[in-house]
Every structure is written in C-alpha cells, then in structure tokens.
Amino acid sequence: MFTLIKTDKNTRARLGKLETAHGVVNTPCFMPVGTQATVKTLSHQELVDCAAEIMLSNTYHLYLRPGIDVIKQAGGLHKFMSWDRPVLTDSGGFQVFSLAKLMKVKDEGVEFSSHIDGSRHFLTPEAVIELQQVFGSDIMMPLDEPVSYPCSKSKAREALDRTIDWARRSKACHCEEPRRSRGDEAIPKREIASLPLATLGVARNDGSIRQLLFGIVQGSSYLDLRKEAAEKLVDIGFDGYAIGGVSVGEGEGLIYDVTEYTAVLLPETKPRYLMGVGTPQDILEAVSMGVDMFDCVMPTRNGRNGTAFTKTGKLLLRNSKYTRDFTPIDKGCGCFTCRNYTRGYIRHLLNTEELLGLRLVSLHNIYFYVMLMKEIRGAITENRFTEYKKELIRAYKDKERLKGR
Amino acid sequence: MFTLIKTDKNTRARLGKLETAHGVVNTPCFMPVGTQATVKTLSHQELVDCAAEIMLSNTYHLYLRPGIDVIKQAGGLHKFMSWDRPVLTDSGGFQVFSLAKLMKVKDEGVEFSSHIDGSRHFLTPEAVIELQQVFGSDIMMPLDEPVSYPCSKSKAREALDRTIDWARRSKACHCEEPRRSRGDEAIPKREIASLPLATLGVARNDGSIRQLLFGIVQGSSYLDLRKEAAEKLVDIGFDGYAIGGVSVGEGEGLIYDVTEYTAVLLPETKPRYLMGVGTPQDILEAVSMGVDMFDCVMPTRNGRNGTAFTKTGKLLLRNSKYTRDFTPIDKGCGCFTCRNYTRGYIRHLLNTEELLGLRLVSLHNIYFYVMLMKEIRGAITENRFTEYKKELIRAYKDKERLKGR
Numbered sequence: 001m002f003t004l005i006k007t008d009k010n011t012r013a014r015l016g017k018l019e020t021a022h023g024v025v026n027t028p029c030f031m032p033v034g035t036q037a038t039v040k041t042l043s044h045q046e047l048v049d050c051a052a053e054i055m056l057s058n059t060y061h062l063y064l065r066p067g068i069d070v071i072k073q074a075g076g077l078h079k080f081m082s083w084d085r086p087v088l089t090d091s092g093g094f095q096v097f098s099l100a101k102l103m104k105v106k107d108e109g110v111e112f113s114s115h116i117d118g119s120r121h122f123l124t125p126e127a128v129i130e131l132q133q134v135f136g137s138d139i140m141m142p143l144d145e146p147v148s149y150p151c152s153k154s155k156a157r158e159a160l161d162r163t164i165d166w167a168r169r170s171k172a173c174h175c176e177e178p179r180r181s182r183g184d185e186a187i188p189k190r191e192i193a194s195l196p197l198a199t200l201g202v203a204r205n206d207g208s209i210r211q212l213l214f215g216i217v218q219g220s221s222y223l224d225l226r227k228e229a230a231e232k233l234v235d236i237g238f239d240g241y242a243i244g245g246v247s248v249g250e251g252e253g254l255i256y257d258v259t260e261y262t263a264v265l266l267p268e269t270k271p272r273y274l275m276g277v278g279t280p281q282d283i284l285e286a287v288s289m290g291v292d293m294f295d296c297v298m299p300t301r302n303g304r305n306g307t308a309f310t311k312t313g314k315l316l317l318r319n320s321k322y323t324r325d326f327t328p329i330d331k332g333c334g335c336f337t338c339r340n341y342t343r344g345y346i347r348h349l350l351n352t353e354e355l356l357g358l359r360l361v362s363l364h365n366i367y368f369y370v371m372l373m374k375e376i377r378g379a380i381t382e383n384r385f386t387e388y389k390k391e392l393i394r395a396y397k398d399k400e401r402l403k404g405r
Numbered sequence: 406m407f408t409l410i411k412t413d414k415n416t417r418a419r420l421g422k423l424e425t426a427h428g429v430v431n432t433p434c435f436m437p438v439g440t441q442a443t444v445k446t447l448s449h450q451e452l453v454d455c456a457a458e459i460m461l462s463n464t465y466h467l468y469l470r471p472g473i474d475v476i477k478q479a480g481g482l483h484k485f486m487s488w489d490r491p492v493l494t495d496s497g498g499f500q501v502f503s504l505a506k507l508m509k510v511k512d513e514g515v516e517f518s519s520h521i522d523g524s525r526h527f528l529t530p531e532a533v534i535e536l537q538q539v540f541g542s543d544i545m546m547p548l549d550e551p552v553s554y555p556c557s558k559s560k561a562r563e564a565l566d567r568t569i570d571w572a573r574r575s576k577a578c579h580c581e582e583p584r585r586s587r588g589d590e591a592i593p594k595r596e597i598a599s600l601p602l603a604t605l606g607v608a609r610n611d612g613s614i615r616q617l618l619f620g621i622v623q624g625s626s627y628l629d630l631r632k633e634a635a636e637k638l639v640d641i642g643f644d645g646y647a648i649g650g651v652s653v654g655e656g657e658g659l660i661y662d663v664t665e666y667t668a669v670l671l672p673e674t675k676p677r678y679l680m681g682v683g684t685p686q687d688i689l690e691a692v693s694m695g696v697d698m699f700d701c702v703m704p705t706r707n708g709r710n711g712t713a714f715t716k717t718g719k720l721l722l723r724n725s726k727y728t729r730d731f732t733p734i735d736k737g738c739g740c741f742t743c744r745n746y747t748r749g750y751i752r753h754l755l756n757t758e759e760l761l762g763l764r765l766v767s768l769h770n771i772y773f774y775v776m777l778m779k780e781i782r783g784a785i786t787e788n789r790f791t792e793y794k795k796e797l798i799r800a801y802k803d804k805e806r807l808k809g810r
Contacts, residue, residue: 037753041760044745066728066753073729074749082745323471326479340449340487344479348442348471355446355760 060092303362313399465497708767718804
C-alpha cells in the first residue's frame, strides 16, 4: 500500500504515497485531529479546501460518544461525519491511560471509568480492532499501553511487554484469528476482517484495499527497549509503524533522540508515523529523520487560543498591538482567512469572544500545516530539503531573537 | 431609494426594492443580526451563500468594541468585517437602556457605564449619527428611548417626546445642521453628511446614493402615542420608518395590534421595519400588515441552543431521539448543513459541545429565514400570499398538536 518514491540525498527525508480505501495520501503528511469526529470548529469542506488528504479521529472518544452502534447505523465513520477521504483512528490507548478514571490494566485488556459519566468499561485489543472495523477506518491503531515521563525501566518494560502482546493479538484479530462474531451480525469474524470495505458500505474504492493496521513502538526513553519493540513489531508485521510515547514531557532533545534512533529501525518500505508531534520545527526535524506521518492538536488548540502560525513564527492575535493592523495574518498565505480577513478584525473577534475568531485562526493553522507538508514534499522532490529546513528554522529563530530584545 | 413594486390584493403585504450604497435589497427582507460586526458563528461568505442581501450591526456594541477609531482606520464597517453588501446599524438606544449600567437620560443625550468595563460614556443623538457615518452604514437608525413593558402612560409620553426631539436632531445632524466637526478631520460636518460614500472609501456604488436614515416610532402600547409619533416623524421626513419598542414582553396579541395599527400610519412610499421581530409566524403576520423589513436574533440564538427551524416547526436537536436519525434537518432544504450533515451527526456535535454543531444549526436557520422571505416575495408576486401564509401557519400548528398528544 506504501510506495517509497524518493529518499533525500543529504537527510533521511522520504517522499512517499500511501494508498488507502478512501484514496491516496502523499507523504510526508499532516493529519488534522478530529478527536470527536470533527476537527474542532471546522467543517469537512474547510478541511477539503485546506487540501487535507487525511484526518485523524479517536476510538476512545467515539466509543463513548456517540457509541459504536450509532456509527455503525450511520454506515461508518466517514458517512457519519461527511468525510470521504482517508481516516486514521487512534486506538484510544493514550486516552484510556490519561483521561479515563479508575483505570486497571490487566493482560486481557483495560478496565476504566468514562471521563464523561463514570460508567465502567472494559476494552481488549480485539474489541478496539472490532470498533475500528465498524468505523471503517482506513488506518487502524492497536491498543497500547503508553507510559508517562519519567518512567522507571521496570515499569517501561512491563508496559512494553503488554503492548507487544496486544499488538500481536490485534494483528491476529484483524487478519488471522477471529475470536467472536461482530455484535448482532452473524458473519464470522474472519470473514469480516477480509471483507472488502465496500461490503460494509463505507468505502469508495473498488474494494481491493483492506483497512490498514499499524504497529506502535513504545519503550519510553530507553533506547534498548525501543529497539526491542521495533524488532518484535516488525516480526509480527504491520502495514506501517508508529513511534508512540514521545512528546510526553521529556523535552525536545530526548524527543529527537528517540525518534532518530527508532525511525531507522523500521522497514524502509513501510510508512512511519510519529504520534502527536508537533511544532513546525519538530516536524522538519522528524522528516529529516525519515518520518512520514504526523498528527497534532497544536494548529487547532492554538487556533482556539488565538495563536496563528506563520513561517516567521507565531502571532498572538489577542495582543492589543494587532488592534489596528489591517493586514492578513500572513500576506503570502492563500487560506480563506488570509484572503478575506485582517489581524485587526480577528483580534476584535477574539476580544469579544466571537466564535468566528476561533474558526478563522484554526482554519489558517490547519492550512499552514498542510501547506508546510506540501512544501516539504516539493523540497524533497527538488533536492533542496536541507536548505528549506534550514531557512524555515532560521526564520523562526530570528523571530525568537526579535522577541528577546 | 425605495420602489414599491406591488401591494397584495387581499392583505397589506408589499413587494419592494430598497436601493442602498452597497446594493439593492428586495423586500420583504430579513436582516441577520451581526451585533459585534459578525453574525454569531458564521463567516461573511456563509451569509452570501445563504443569499442574505443585508445584515444588521449595532452602534452601541461597535462604539465600545473595537471603537470608532479602529473602524474608521479599517476604512469603515464593511471593510472591517469583509462584507460588501448593505448594512443597517441599530442606534444602540435599546442596548444603552437595557444593557448599560448606571444610565442617566437627559434631554441632551444619555450617560451610561459600559457593560464591559464600567467606563463612563455620554452619547448624544448627533454623536450616534456621526458614529454611523464613520461606519459607513447604508441605513442608520437615530438614538431613541425605548421603554419596557408595561409602562405608565406618563413615562411613555416623556420617552416619546425625547425620542421625537432626538429624531429631529438626528435628521438635522445628518442632512442640515452640522454642529461640530468630525473628530480629528477638518471637514465641516455639513460636508461629510453630503459626501458621496465613495469619498469615505466605503462604498462600491457610483457615489450617488447617500446613507439612509430611518425614523423610529415609539409609544409603548398606547395607540394614540403611536399615532402621534408616526405623524411627527413623517413630518420630519425619513428614508424609512421603524416600529420600535415591540416584542418587549407584551405578548403576541399586543405586538400584532400595535404593528397593524402603526404600519398603516406610515407612508406607502417608504420602507417599514419592525425591529427585533420575530418567529416565522410573527413575520408572516407582520408582512400581511404591510411591514417590509425584519431583524431578529432568533435564528442564531436558537441555532446555538440546538434548535432548528423547519416549515413544520422547530426541532430540538439535542433531543436523544435524533441520535440515530440520519436524515438532514429538513429534506427539502438546500443549505450547506442539510446538503452535507444529518440530524444524528449534529446531535452528536451538540452533545459533545463541538462548535461545529452551533455553526451548522445557525447556518441552517439563517438560510431558513432568508428563504422564507424569498418565498414570501414569490407568493406576493404570484398573488398567493394569503394561501402561502395560511399553509405555513397550519403546518406549524399541526406540529404543535402532534407534540400535545
């Protein structure tokens, strides 16, 4: 499903193409985060207008609300949210371990209370795969056990062993070892896993592309554990590999160390996904280490705080210095916000708590991230990725220096 | 500026055309409310897509935030908010009297504390006209003194006398009797009022159409005061006439009585605007009484509450019965929301407090109101307004009966 088109001469940056049941994703790519089946404040059409080729949603959140039966009845996640391009669903492992209450990990799965209404739930790796099968996710993630930072080696080892075991079970559930039939339907599990998506009424392709399943490399900041995890997962065999458990408070240096070390352990021929990272600088660094896929709440979360990304740094649009600034957020930007509205107007909207302000900045930021990836791909194509990266990082750094004055 | 195209045979409903500096408005019309230079949750483009021909904004709110100097520097209100169609600005009288704190009315003007930061302000009728001149409003409203309901006759009389005096001063300030120069500019007042809008950099017409000024008929529920107000305002002479101080808690019957009584007292050749009204039924009734223009926060406020308008009544989309309803809000509706999303998805968005939900319902409701007016105009054109009105009101009533079962 993944075609490696080109590898950069000076760095490990890669140009690729990932085929999914809902279309092709050009890599390196950024996936806007639609946790609850919506990228916060934006419509699906705005994401299309931003040229987003794929979005991310979250199994834990969707399982709790609206619930699997609702999404099933809607004809899958794509139909439910009116998005006909690829979707990657996170397993919800991170959310179960960070958001849910009264959580108990067992080898069989994880028991927790909903952060919404306190109701008790038990999710196994198999259940998480089955949920994503019903969603019709183009890319599924297996249930894993992330750890916080810092984490003792014995705890990291224990969580890793479970994560690997769960990954094996997830793969088995998806492809080889059906355990139980899917809810109220009489179709045996094996059959469902191998059914072309079109049969489930969620695909627009010719039915020849299955749902993809990625493996998640954990291991905290311990490089030997990361190595072991990568090797074991590659042994099991997945459609792609994610680097999880980074950007959890360990600092920039360690994020880069773990990413660089782990990325090269993963097969050349499969896409590599760095989960939950990051700033434009982080993305440039990780691309140069050979990472292909990214997701982060930063563009939308910062958007709702009134912080806009530009190539020369961030603008805090709530700042009163923008009150009389009637230029766009970024003169060179082609997004709907920059084509139509000024900093002064957006500052007024933010200042008066008008929701349009949150929308306009979120939209600009998503466009910025998607365009950043497009420019990165262009730079790799034209053998000038190193220069592009240097230039962008210098522009950011200059901005920081200006602030320091 | 107003052309009366046709009057209905069976009712007083009128078909008209109001020319303004930023284009023609077909009447009867509905003006979406953009209190703070934005129709809550929506972009200007969405209003255009809804075929809204005019929007309303508010002098009191804009005067406090972002302030007149900001809007002036932006090149006027249209440029500030990226809307190149007509704008009517309410004077802010209603807001000063209902929202501001520590308010003191004098014959000269009204002193008040900002509801935002408590700062003291003094607004005269002349200042309110000057503010709207700088906004570049296509239709300006004079400062008035509305009263609450119920109101003693002596209080209503006192407020009315002041309102009439202020209306006279507003007209004088706009057209005849400049009192002071406009802020930091050396242009004498008289000159500004008669300057073509294009000179102020806010118009897209050939500069031949001035800003319009309407008069506001007050008088509480006292018909003799309403009559006196109408006659005195007509004597002064305005580009259009508003019926103010209705829908302030007096009940449907009295709204209709006052509107019906007042509308016929106003000149045939000028547009009539019923301020702040109302439900689809209210609008149908008022149109049949000869009213041409409407504004109301209902479509957007209800939208943010999750209440959608349809021809057969309102839908409370937060209701759990819509959880598995995968039909659009209204099958016959052509709005972006109904073309793309289902009740079940919108219910999920509202239930999970996702801002897209507020947007989608607000958008549908604005489209509904604008289309209602379009259908009303079509019905008047084709001599079937009475039937159209009856049918719509019956459909609503049937719905209410169904609920009662």
